[in-house]
Amino acid sequence: MACSASGCQSNCYRNEEDDREAPTPPTQTTPSSSSGEPTPIANGNHSHGLCLKCKANRPISSSSSGSGDDARFCGDCFRSNLFGKFRLAVTSNAMISPTDRVLVAFSGGPSSRVALQFVHEMQHKAQQNFDASRDRSLPVFGVGVAFIDESAVFPVPSCEAAEGIEGMRLIVSNLALPTKELLVVPIESVFSSESSNEKNQLSKLLDAVTDATGKEDLLVHLRMLSLQKTAAENGYNRLVLGSCTSRIASHVLSATVKGKGYSLPADIQYVDARWNVPVVLPLRDCHAEELNMLCHLDGFGSLKTIELIKSPCSGINSLVSSFVKLLQEENPSRQSTIVRTAGKLTPFHFNRIPEIIDSNVPLATRRRQKRYNLKANESISSESFCPVCNSPLSRSDLVGTRNAGSSCKLSDLFSAACCSSCQFQILPKDPTSVENFYTHFPQLLVSRAKQNKSENLNLLRAQIQDCLLSDSEDET
Structure with missing residues (x-):
């Protein structure tokens, strides 16, 4: 159902659940052309090779298997389907309210690029509704972008670093109004209040960890700490990560291997409010292959991605990621199955957005949040957390x-x-x-x-x- 431009007070910004169609059997694809462009698919099961949704255009395909949404939808419908997943996750879990200030963690890769684009489009639509409404009672949430610079850990030539950061500034500045600020934060800034030589302090800490997997995990924790510090210092109350189904599936297996089964449910939900600034995962239902495909579709201005930091992977996390990727090649539904199975674990009480008691927030927004929040008997309570990774302790x-x-x-x-x-x-x-x-x-x-x-x-x-x-x- 679609809401009117000025009458909706539920913060849904036009929910497109109707856009989501039931899956159909896999189709066959034709070999890619020499130019590398996606090729149309001819299959009688799809109305003589037409898009499953619009029945007018030919489908696209990003892989030889032709079993994903890209093999069933045309470019426009494929993008609409992905955006529908994103918007459904946001609205169903009350991730963003009109009074929020949202910080998008941006690495330059496909997942964070799509997350930034979709958050921007939702904000732009909210701005249009605000301008079109007479009473202007529903404010527009603010959006900022943060890039954590890890060049102190993985050295990058200064010219490449400057070019990459300038490219990110260009991406952010090219987004339509409202304007967004890009915050470039060195990861060693977590030591800013206690050491005059932050890089040296960071180097000593990482060098003291001998285990390759432990060093990777510690860097992940420091990155989150930097994002939290940046969000709090700049007045943001939501942190958006581009974690997708593929990445979450790898995390499920790697956390199990490391013996973190008790805390696993905390990391894979749509919302994680154990942090001072709640973390949300609006791309939880999207696959990495889909996001990569979207970034290369010419019809959408080719969402530009920038890979500035190439971190070496030699531990458990890398092995598990390779294993999950192999599983996905054998059966495209494996990643979704892993995430759905892990999703049956009982979440923690902090896997929801804290209830809003601010009278300035529209009543419809508060009701919607209360409707989708976890009930007390649906969650696990945890009062103690690991000081390093912030995992709930058993x-x-x-x-x-x-x-x-x-x-x-x-x-x-x-x-x-x-x-x-x-x-x-x-x-x-x-x-x-x-x-x-x-x-x-x-x-x-x-x-x-x-x-x-x-x-x-x-x-x-x-x-x-x-x-x-x-x-x-x-x-x-």
């Missing part, structure tokens, strides 16, 4: 934290507060080296460990409150 992880509660060394408390995966892959094996390693961590991570300890003590006191004697009671 009861077995908390046992080590409580046993170390009597230690006077902050490094011991920090180590005990980490999840088993971080203890195994990131922290030094030699206990005597932990204290030196602890000094290299950003204060944002260290303070999180202290906060967790305080919260654990408060939780323990609340649990035994009935057994404690008050000051006025006689001990006898």
Whole structure:
């Protein structure tokens, strides 16, 4: 159903659930032409080789298998279908409200490029509705773009770095109104409040991690910490990531291999509000192949992508990604099956947008959010988190934290507060080296460990409150 331009107060911005059609059997594709352009598909099952949706144009194809949406839809309908998935995820999970300020994490790759484009189009449509309405009661959410510069970790020639960042500025500036700012943030900025030589501090921290997978994971955590710091300092209250089905499927298997099964449900939901700035994944239902195809469609201005940082992959994450890619080639539905199966795990209480109690937010928006939010009996409560990766801790992880509660060394408390995966892959094996390693961590991570300890003590006191004697009671 489509809403009118000025009368809709539900923040749906024209929900196109009707655009989504039921899947059809796979079709055959013709070989690609020598020019490399996608070739039409002729198949009697698709109305004599016509698009499944519009029945007017010929389908496109990005692979020889011809089993994805690109093999069933023409260019226009293929793009409309992808945007429909994006918009349904946003509206159904109340990811963005009219009063929000949204920061899009932009790496220059296809996933983040499509996420930026779709968020922009939703904002542009909201701006048109705002301009067309008489009362102008529904404001337009703000959008910013953040690029985390990791050249301090993976050196890039200065000329290439400057050219890449300038290309990103051009992409952002070429988007139609409303204007958006591009924030280029060095990843070493997480040390900005505690060290005069931030790059040196970052180098010492990463060099102290000997495990290849642990070093990759630590870099991911530092990247998220940088995004959170940037969003908070610039007044953004939503963080959009371009994580798609393919990437989430790889994360499901790699997290399982690393023994992070308990915290896995926290990372794969549409919403993750355990952070100060909630993280949302509007492309969760889109495949990497689809996003790559969209970026190369000439009919849409060829969404330009920029690959500035090429990080070497030599650990578990790389092996799992290669394995999932092989599975996808054998059966195009494998990635979706992995994500759907993991999605049956019970989410945590923070896998929803916090309820809005601001009277300035339209009532329809608050009702819609309340409708789609998780109920208390549909989620798991977790009060403690790993100070390194911010994963929710299980009861077995908390046992080590409580046993170390009597230690006077902050490094011991920090180590005990980490999840088993971080203890195994990131922290030094030699206990005597932990204290030196602890000094290299950003204060944002260290303070999180202290906060967790305080919260654990408060939780323990609340649990035994009935057994404690008050000051006025006689001990006898």
